[in-house]
Amino acid sequence: GENVEQHPSTLSVQEGDSAVIKCTYSDSASNYFPWYKQELGKRPQLIIDIRSNVGEKKDQRIAVTLNKTAKHFSLHITETQPEDSAVYFCAASTSGSARQLTFGSGTQLTVLP
Amino acid sequence: EAQVTQNPRYLITVTGKKLTVTCSQNMNHEYMSWYRQDPGLGLRQIYYSMNVEVTDKGDVPEGYKVSRKEKRNFPLILESPSPNQTSLYFCASSFQPSTDTQYFGPGTRLTVL
Numbered sequence: 749g750e751n752v753e754q755h756p757s758t759l760s761v762q763e764g765d766s767a768v769i770k771c772t773y774s775d776s777a778s779n780y781f782p783w784y785k786q787e788l789g790k791r792p793q794l795i796i797d798i799r800s801n802v803g804e805k806k807d808q809r810i811a812v813t814l815n816k817t818a819k820h821f822s823l824h825i826t827e828t829q830p831e832d833s834a835v836y837f838c839a840a841s842t843s844g845s846a847r848q849l850t851f852g853s854g855t856q857l858t859v860l861p
Numbered sequence: 862e863a864q865v866t867q868n869p870r871y872l873i874t875v876t877g878k879k880l881t882v883t884c885s886q887n888m889n890h891e892y893m894s895w896y897r898q899d900p901g902l903g904l905r906q907i908y909y910s911m912n913v914e915v916t917d918k919g920d921v922p923e924g925y926k927v928s929r930k931e932k933r934n935f936p937l938i939l940e941s942p943s944p945n946q947t948s949l950y951f952c953a954s955s956f957q958p959s960t961d962t963q964y965f966g967p968g969t970r971l972t973v974l
Contacts, residue, residue, distance in 0.1 A: 749920075757901070780960040791951065791965040792904070799960070837903055841959035849963065850920075851896075853903040 750775040752840050754852030761828050762860050769855045771838035772820040778840040781814060781821045782849065786835045795836075796823070828859045863888045867952050867966035874942055875974050882937045882969050884952030892958040893935040894919065895927065897948040898968075904951065910935055911958060942973040 751774040761767045773781075782797035798805045798812045798821065805812050809828075814821040825832055835856050839849035865886045874880055886893065894909035896919075906919030910929040924946055926938040935954075939946060952966040 754903070782962075784963075791967050792963075793965070794962045797962075843957075843960045845959045849904075849906075849959065851904040853901055 750778060750840055750842075750850040752838060752850050752852040754838050754855055756855060757853065758856045758858070760858045760860060763828060763830060765828055767823075767825045767828055767832070767857055767859075769823045769836055769838070769857070770820060771822070771840075771852050772818075773840040773850075774819070775840070775842065776816075776819065777842045779843055780841045781812070782839050783812060783823050784837045784839065784851075786837065786854075788834070792837060825857075828857075830859050830861055833857060833859045863964070865952055865954055865964050865966040867950075867969050869969060870967060871970045873972045873974065876943055877941050879938070879940050880942060880971075881939075882950060882952075882971070884935045884937065884966055885933050886935075886952075886954040886964070887933065888954060888964065889932070890954035890956055890964070891932070892956065892961075893929070893952065893954045894958075894963075895925070895935070895937045896951045896953065897921065898951060899948050907937070907950075909958065939971075942971075944973050947971060947973050 754771045779800035784792035785795045786792040809826045811824040835854045838852040841849045895907040896904040908927040910916045950969045953963040955961040
């Protein structure tokens, strides 16, 4: 089955700096890669996703890149703000699969004021 | 309001005492699943359901049961809870199982003494 590894497990950045979280996946058939944000005590919520026919996707200060050859994808947050502090999870899945997502282990991002 | 609800939100119980965590969604989603979240392990899928009366095991199904008698409800049953089932549990639903936004419930914090 799919295995998703996520690094780093914790990340601290100064407000205004950029943050990068990286994930690798094992199943070459995976073609959907979402990122979820979980604020303290809250439920995970989708912030951005990318499909395998696209190499990069942006949404304001957030971007995701995908390298299918290397089987890795990354989340980039620019101009970080304190409200970006949260746990971020990457995930991978295959369209048409009955299984839902396989998640990474999470990254605790702390944005220091 | 479109939402996924879970009850109870917090539960402390003792080893061996059967319990049920309810999950309900009002978005007419066909696909529902249960995850457990443990520090450093991310979100791991316990069971999933593609439709009424159709359920299957996820990555960590041991010690759990589920049922899907109605489209909107997907209860998680622990017939004989053990301390290693102490965790944070999330129910999720979506239109598609693998390439669609997962909508998570608020979570259930379970402690088994």
